[in-house]
Amino acid sequence: MKQKGPPMIAKIIEFCARNKFAVFLLMALAIIWGLWALKHTPLDALPDLSDTxxxxxxxxxxxxxxxxxxxxxxxxxxxxxxxxxxxxxxxxxxxxxxxxxxxxxxxxxxx
CATH class of the missing domain: 3.30.1070 (Cell Cycle; Chain A)
Structure with a gap:
């Protein structure tokens, strides 16, 4: 099966190069979301792995x-x-x- 046009990764790179502000905005949102998740996700240092x-x-x-x-x-x-x-x-x-x-x-x- 022959592919028509440039490969998908080339299209993604081209889109990101043309829309730098959108890429910056998405990255900022991803970082903010990651920091929020880091703060609000409960962690247990020693989880209980034993049987009840x-x-x-x-x-x-x-x-x-x-x-x-x-x-x-x-x-x-x-x-x-x-x-x-x-x-x-x-x-x-x-x-x-x-x-x-x-x-x-x-x-x-x-x-």
Whole structure:
């Protein structure tokens, strides 16, 4: 396919050379708009990239991890699986204590 006339970039350069005031005005508007956007765009230095989660800590002093798992961790974790917008539930049992991590879907307001 043959192109008729000068290429598009040549036309743009020619237009800018002929209309210097319009180019100057557009550049000034672009700079003003950029400065306005720089001032009004909210920035977060340390954005929150973690999952929306709740951590439940339980303590049953002096009990074995198996007993803590059977009596505390498993019942709480299995009940929380039915909560709305729950993505995952993870439970960890230790000597006399346990942690249950409940991870929710993105954008869930846990409050």
């Amino acid at each position: 989660q709740v951590i439940i800590y339980t303590e049953w002093t002096g009990r074995s991890p198996d007993l803590v798992e059977d009596q505390i961790t498993y019942p709480i974790a299995s009940t929380l699986l039915a909560a709305p917008k729950v993505q995952a539930v993870r439970g960890f049992s230790y000597l006399g204590s346990s942690f249950i991590y409940v991870i929710f879907e993105e954008g869930t307001d846990i409050y």
